[in-house]
Amino acid sequence: MPSVDSGSDVVGIIYPPPEIRNIIDKTASFVARNTVQFENLIKEKEKFNPKFSFLNPNDPYYSYYQFKIKESKDGKSSDETKKSEEVENKEKENKEKVPEKPIPKEPPAFEFMAELPAISAQDLDILKLTAQFVARNGRQFMTGLAQREQRNYQFEFLRPNHSLFNYFTKLVEQYTKVLIPSKKLFQNLDVTMNDKYTVLDRALQRVEYKTYQEEQKKKEEEKADAEKIAYASIDWHDFVIVDTIEFTEADESMDLPPPMSLSELQHMSLVQKKANLISTNEMENKKEEDQAGDMD
Numbered sequence: 001m002p003s004v005d006s007g008s009d010v011v012g013i014i015y016p017p018p019e020i021r022n023i024i025d026k027t028a029s030f031v032a033r034n035t036v037q038f039e040n041l042i043k044e045k046e047k048f049n050p051k052f053s054f055l056n057p058n059d060p061y062y063s064y065y066q067f068k069i070k071e072s073k074d075g076k077s078s079d080e081t082k083k084s085e086e087v088e089n090k091e092k093e094n095k096e097k098v099p100e101k102p103i104p105k106e107p108p109a110f111e112f113m114a115e116l117p118a119i120s121a122q123d124l125d126i127l128k129l130t131a132q133f134v135a136r137n138g139r140q141f142m143t144g145l146a147q148r149e150q151r152n153y154q155f156e157f158l159r160p161n162h163s164l165f166n167y168f169t170k171l172v173e174q175y176t177k178v179l180i181p182s183k184k185l186f187q188n189l190d191v192t193m194n195d196k197y198t199v200l201d202r203a204l205q206r207v208e209y210k211t212y213q214e215e216q217k218k219k220e221e222e223k224a225d226a227e228k229i230a231y232a233s234i235d236w237h238d239f240v241i242v243d244t245i246e247f248t249e250a251d252e253s254m255d256l257p258p259p260m261s262l263s264e265l266q267h268m269s270l271v272q273k274k275a276n277l278i279s280t281n282e283m284e285n286k287k288e289e290d291q292a293g294d295m296d
């Protein structure tokens with residue numbers, strides 16, 4: 001292991017950037033205090049996380065990671081570590097002194113945007129066309145259509161408790177604004193056309209709020225990384241069996257349909273989903289009847 005000169009970097013070691021160095025230092029400290037199993041747990045849990053690639057012997061920061069482990073085991077603290085700790089303490093003090101920026105005001109939501117749910121192309125076409133007719137003819141048309149097609153699985157999205165009902169309602173509102181525009185909408189368009197600074201102010205508001213959201217997301221990711229390290233330090237071999245699940249011969253011989261992929265489920269039409277649900281219920285009822293017959 002290379003030696004350390006006072007006030008100088010270690011020769012032959014590539015020093016990572018501050019963000020990665022902080023993760024490496026904390027991980028090395030945990031590994032030095034625990035066993036090699038702890039390092040293996042982190043490798044397994046974070047094998048797809050690029051922030052923990054330093055655990056790979058071929059990584060350029062692996063030498064620095066090994067050096068920090070040896071340094072922690074020896075109980076030594078390099079001048080650079082002390083300096084970094086002092087810098088972190090000063091940054092914390094400065095953050096406490098400097099007041100935080102006020103949270104920017106959330107901009108209004110886009111009027112003609114709606115998140116597309118998992119839906120097949122056929123269902124989407126029928127849903128959009130129905131929304132256009134409801135926007136033009138009013139809610140009475142939707143009520144009559146729902147009563148007439150109450151046994152048609154293709155129009156189940158007209159039920160308020162259906163998962164696609166909220167998306168359908170948003171489309172109706174958007175189509176209504178276009179087909180039957182209000183005076184307020186025309187006034188807003190006139191202001192936007194005549195005053196370009198109104199558009200710039202709205203754009204600036206969205207940029208400030210988007211920047212704030214990205215900063216909050218970065219803080220949450222850093223917090224999650226710290227929690228992962230602490231979570232991996234738990235000895236998961238120290239556990240107590242709470243309950244056990246037993247599989248009988250009937251479970252092994254049960255005739256079950258092949259599993260479906262997520263893509264197949266998302267692209268099923270409403271009619272196909274309903275038919276699949278009915279067949280599943282019939283199988284469950286048959287199983288209960290067989291069990292009752294065996295008991296008799």
